Amino acid sequence: QQQVKQSPQSLIVQKGGISIINCAYENTAFDYFPWYQQFPGKGPALLIAIRPDVSEKKEGRFTISFNKSAKQFSLHIMDSQPGDSATYFCAATAGSARQLTFGSGTQLTVLP
Amino acid sequence: GAVVSQHPSWVICKSGTSVKIECRSLDFQATTMFWYRQFPKQSLMLMATSNEGSKATYEQGVEKDKFLINHASLTLSTLTVTSAHPEDSSFYICSARERGTRGNQPQHFGDGTRLSIL
Numbered sequence: 001q002q003q004v005k006q007s008p009q010s011l012i013v014q015k016g017g018i019s020i021i022n023c024a025y026e027n028t029a030f031d032y033f034p035w036y037q038q039f040p041g042k043g044p045a046l047l048i049a050i051r052p053d054v055s056e057k058k059e060g061r062f063t064i065s066f067n068k069s070a071k072q073f074s075l076h077i078m079d080s081q082p083g084d085s086a087t088y089f090c091a092a093t094a095g096s097a098r099q100l101t102f103g104s105g106t107q108l109t110v111l112p
Numbered sequence: 113g114a115v116v117s118q119h120p121s122w123v124i125c126k127s128g129t130s131v132k133i134e135c136r137s138l139d140f141q142a143t144t145m146f147w148y149r150q151f152p153k154q155s156l157m158l159m160a161t162s163n164e165g166s167k168a169t170y171e172q173g174v175e176k177d178k179f180l181i182n183h184a185s186l187t188l189s190t191l192t193v194t195s196a197h198p199e200d201s202s203f204y205i206c207s208a209r210e211r212g213t214r215g216n217q218p219q220h221f222g223d224g225t226r227l228s229i230l
Contacts, residue, residue, distance in 0.1 A: 034218060043118070043205045043221035044156070089155060098209060099146065100219060102155045 003027050004092050006103030013110050019077040021106045023090035026071065030092035034100070035064065035075050038087045047088070048075070080110045114140050116208050118222030126230050127198060133191045133225045135206030142208035145189040146219065147181060150203040162189050186211065196229045203227075 005024045013019045023033075032051055036044035050057045050064040050073065057064045063076040077084055090103040115138040123131055135145060144163050148156040160176075162168040162183035170176045178200075180192040189208075193200055203226050207219040 036221075041224070041226070043116075043207075043223045045221065046218050049218065098144070098217075098219075099158060099161060100156075100207075104155050105153075107153075 003030075003101050004090060004103040006090050006106060008106060009104070010107045011109070013080045013108065015080065015082060015110055015112055017080050017110075019080045019084070019108055019110070020074060021088055021090070021108070022072065022074045023103050024070075024072045025092050027092070027094060027101075028071070029094040030101075032093045032098075033064070033066065033073050034091050034093075035062075036089045036091060036102075038089065038105075044089060077108075080108075082110045082112050084108060085110050114208075114210060114218075114220040116206065116220045116222040118206055118225055120225060121223060122226045122228075124228045124230065125196065128195055130192055130194045131196055131227060133193075133204055133206070133227075135189045135191070135208065135222055137187045137208040137210075137220070140208075140220075141186040141211040142189075143186065143211045144209045145183055146207045146209075147179070147189075147191050148205045148207070150205060150224070152203075156205060159191075193227065196227070198229045201227055201229045 034049035035047045037047045038044040048059050048062045061078045066073045088106045091100045117136045119134045147159045150156045159174045160168045160170045162181045164183050168181035183189040205224040207221045210217040
């Protein structure tokens with residue numbers, strides 16, 4: 001059972017545009033929501049993360065919006081650049097082991 | 113920043129051989145390390161969680177006798193794929209969580225090992 005649902009599966013955006021990736025979760029025990037960026041042949045790299053007591057977090061061009069009541073969160077990439085072309089994974093964690101549950105991933109392509 | 117080194121980055125071997133993959137935290141101590149498997153264009157699937165000095169906890173469906181995990185120190189965990197077969201070919205990624213007092217210490221990922229079994 002997939003506990004974190006991510007959409008869209010793929011996304012094409014023009015340079016300078018806004019990329020939006022959405023995730024929804026079911027497990028109310030999740031208490032930490034990171035986003036990872038992965039380039040081909042590399043491991044995921046932490047991009048930005050949020051805790052459920054905050055509705056928005058911004059770091060540079062990356063913003064997470066969090067809606068606790070709807071159990072949804074999203075990543076916004078402002079002024080998208082070709083170098084942002086990668087696969088993005090949302091994730092959630094809970095429990096003492098802090099295991100990550102990943103979404104299915106979004107392949108972002110930013111056209112020059 | 114926290115760096116996790118994974119070695120080798122790519123290995124090709126014959127069916128039936130065993131392959132060892134190392135995961136090291138270079139500049140921090142990792143109380144917990146995680147091993148993932150990723151198929152092309154798919155998400156990461158957690159295989160097991162290992163804590164230093166104790167036995168690994170395997171996810172449902174992962175054969176513990178086939179995927180041997182050792183976490184002998186706070187900076188090193190190894191995954192050994194025993195008697196590897198072509199269906200074991202995949203991208204294996206480790207991550208390490210920093211030792212700290214806060215519960216939300218992030219996981220830092222290695223660059224993965226591409227395993228190809230002929």
